[in-house]
Amino acid sequence: MNISLIAHDEKKEDMLEFVSRYKHIFERHTLYATGTTGKRITEETGLPVHRFLSGPLGGDQQIGSKIAEGNMDLVIFLRDPLTSQPHEPDVTALIRLCDVHxxxxxxxxxxxxxxVKSLK
Known part of the structure; x- marks a missing residue:
């Protein structure tokens, strides 16, 4: 499966812990991520990750493009609901694309x- 991993700044540590905990599952799939999240996942776990731009610089939209093309199977987007995001319209558009497709x-x-447990 093609899996996208995205995390707002305040959720990056949660994402690293999550991917580390399920590394044995993630290593059987193709991983994609926005810039910093992908870099940190690779550094922390050694898993290969196809990296896009940082979310605020268009990474969310690049993942949205993969979704629209039918090339993404699952999105894990750890959002920070307590912090205003300057690129919130991009976040909303990405979630809308997931719903549409x-x-x-x-x-x-x-x-x-x-x-992730269903992928076992």
Whole structure:
């Protein structure tokens, strides 16, 4: 499966812990991520990650393009609901594309756990 991993700044540590915990599952899939998140995942876990631009610089939109083309199977987007994001319209557009194209999207650790455990 093609899996996108995105995390707002305040959720990056949660993403690193999550991917490390399920490394044995993620290593069987093709991973994509926005810039900093992807870099940190690779540094922390050694997993190969196809990196796009940082989210605010268009990385969310690049992942959205993959979704629109039918080339993404799952999106894990750990959002920070307590901090205003300057690129919130991009975030909303990405989630809308997931809905339009029937792509499962997890926006918190709880839903991400359910999706990843189903990949076993």
């Amino acid at each position: 029937h792509i499962p999207v997890a926006t918190n650790i709880g839903s991400a756990e359910v999706f």
